[in-house]
Amino acid sequence: MKTTIIPLGPQHPVLPEPLSFDLVMDNERVLEAIPSIGFIHRGLELLAPKRDFEEFVMIAERICGICSFMHGMGFCSAVEDTLALPLPKRAAQLRVILAELSRVHSHLLWLGLAADAFGFENLFMQTWRLREDVLDIFEETTGGRVIFNIVKVGGMRKDIDDATLARIAAKLESMRPQLKQITDIFLNDYTVKNRLAGLAVLTTAQAKELCVVGPMLRASGVASDQRVGSPLYAGLDWQVATEPDGDCYARCRVRVREIFQSINIISQVARGMAADGIAAKVTGAPNGESFFRAEQPRGEAVYYVRGNGTRFLERFRVRTPTFANVPAVVKLLKGVELADVPTIILTIDPCISCMER
Amino acid sequence: MSIDFTQLAAQELLARVQEHSATGSRLVQISAVALPVAAAGDTPSIELTYSFDKDGALRHLRLTAAPGDKIASISGVYFPAFLYENELHEQFGVHFEGMVLDFKGSLYKTAVRVPFAVAAPVRKTPPAVNPGEPQAK
Numbered sequence: 466m467k468t469t470i471i472p473l474g475p476q477h478p479v480l481p482e483p484l485s486f487d488l489v490m491d492n493e494r495v496l497e498a499i500p501s502i503g504f505i506h507r508g509l510e511l512l513a514p515k516r517d518f519e520e521f522v523m524i525a526e527r528i529c530g531i532c533s534f535m536h537g538m539g540f541c542s543a544v545e546d547t548l549a550l551p552l553p554k555r556a557a558q559l560r561v562i563l564a565e566l567s568r569v570h571s572h573l574l575w576l577g578l579a580a581d582a583f584g585f586e587n588l589f590m591q592t593w594r595l596r597e598d599v600l601d602i603f604e605e606t607t608g609g610r611v612i613f614n615i616v617k618v619g620g621m622r623k624d625i626d627d628a629t630l631a632r633i634a635a636k637l638e639s640m641r642p643q644l645k646q647i648t649d650i651f652l653n654d655y656t657v658k659n660r661l662a663g664l665a666v667l668t669t670a671q672a673k674e675l676c677v678v679g680p681m682l683r684a685s686g687v688a689s690d691q692r693v694g695s696p697l698y699a700g701l702d703w704q705v706a707t708e709p710d711g712d713c714y715a716r717c718r719v720r721v722r723e724i725f726q727s728i729n730i731i732s733q734v735a736r737g738m739a740a741d742g743i744a745a746k747v748t749g750a751p752n753g754e755s756f757f758r759a760e761q762p763r764g765e766a767v768y769y770v771r772g773n774g775t776r777f778l779e780r781f782r783v784r785t786p787t788f789a790n791v792p793a794v795v796k797l798l799k800g801v802e803l804a805d806v807p808t809i810i811l812t813i814d815p816c817i818s819c820m821e822r
Numbered sequence: 823m824s825i826d827f828t829q830l831a832a833q834e835l836l837a838r839v840q841e842h843s844a845t846g847s848r849l850v851q852i853s854a855v856a857l858p859v860a861a862a863g864d865t866p867s868i869e870l871t872y873s874f875d876k877d878g879a880l881r882h883l884r885l886t887a888a889p890g891d892k893i894a895s896i897s898g899v900y901f902p903a904f905l906y907e908n909e910l911h912e913q914f915g916v917h918f919e920g921m922v923l924d925f926k927g928s929l930y931k932t933a934v935r936v937p938f939a940v941a942a943p944v945r946k947t948p949p950a951v952n953p954g955e956p957q958a959k
Contacts, residue, residue, distance in 0.1 A: 503930035676849045676902045754825055767851050784851040792902035
């Protein structure tokens with residue numbers, strides 16, 4: 466059989482970051498997909514032994530511009546674990562609010578990119594217009610739209626007063642009708658459904674076998690979310706969003722549901738803020754090792770730190786959600802039409818910046 | 823703070839990983855640490871940690887490898903392991919036998935060969951600077 470190899474990426478209109486697949490094609494059908502990464506690998510983990518562990522938060526935040534807060538928080542939580550450092554409740558609540566705002570903005574970003582990928586450019590524009598409102602909240606409260614520099618080992622660097630938090634919650638509530646209008650298009654529009662439903666199905670068994678994480682796993686019917694059981698989310702009323710179908714449309718539905726769920730969580734937290742301070746005093750240096758798992762917008766991220774009692778860590782490692790999800794794409798692309806490849810790659814919400822930390 | 827792990831010999835790895843797979847555990851990550859050498863001239867070694875999730879609980883398998891050791895790939899049991907193994911091969915110089923997809927050192931294309939293979943030097947905490955005292959440049 467005569468086959469053709471088509472390189473997709475690293476520069477491609479639907480790929481916001483460099484990821485490449487060599488697609489072995491039989492006519493229009495993909496026989497095999499071989500991924501290539503490493504175009505922007507930075508080796509940030511190698512800086513951990515060269516920087517004071519409290520300063521390294523700034524580097525951890527720069528792993529990615531979309532999940533920057535979550536990376537800072539994950540690193541700090543792992544270090545706090547090695548220090549056995551309890552977090553003030555208000556600091557924990559502020560972390561939850563900023564983490565959920567990050568989820569809203571990340572999912573809106575993805576919805577916009579997805580709309581752009583299947584050629585619905587007006588929907589892309591409207592989705593990103595709403596995302597701007599979330600970025601404005603970041604700018605108002607942290608001073609940054611991409612890198613916030615608000616989290617630190619032991620808590621938070623800055624407080625957000627209760628009046629501002631109430632205003633943020635009200636702002637998010639006021640966005641609901643517009644969000645519903647836009648997300649209804651993703652969920653009900655004939656064209657969108659036609660491009661996504663039944664495409665690249667990952668059954669529950671396959672999702673488990675391929676060890677996928679985040680919305681990709683939940684869209685295959687597995688109720689796995691690192692927020693469940695996390696002390697940060699204790700006492701909050703929310704449920705893991707799952708969908709049974711396992712296709713691209715189900716992944717879209719999960720992310721849409723999580724946007725509204727995050728707004729609910731933020732409202733709940735903002736109503737009951739504690740007043741016990743925003744940071745615990747850090748004494749000593751990390752000694753020992755710890756794994757910390759955080760539920761980022763794209764799924765479970767794993768942070769590993771190992772200290773030796775000095776202010777310089779022996780090792781820091783992060784396993785990002787995209788790293789866990791890329792192997793599944795290799796399997797998902799087998800047998801699909803070439804025209805569907807960009808959409809399928811996009812539905813894992815790949816973050817190459819995270820992956821190439 | 824420390825973590826609970828099961829220390830293994832390299833030849834036990836595949837059997838233990840198959841046990842985890844049989845119970846429906848998810849492969850969470852594989853990571854490595856270059857262990858500090860006790861004295862100059864000692865052979866450095868690499869510590870590998872395999873983490874699995876079962877019902878929300880993490881379990882770890884750990885083994886130590888010397889440079890040049892060949893470790894059995896677990897990508898035949900857990901397909902996604904090929905990405906971790908290729909990464910560890912390039913960053914730490916660990917050799918994995920039987921990877922389902924072997925990039926042969928071209929995954930990250932780093933300019934420095936095995937950049938993570940040397941343990942970080944133990945650095946002392948710098949002394950606190952007295953306020954007002956001029957700092958050395």
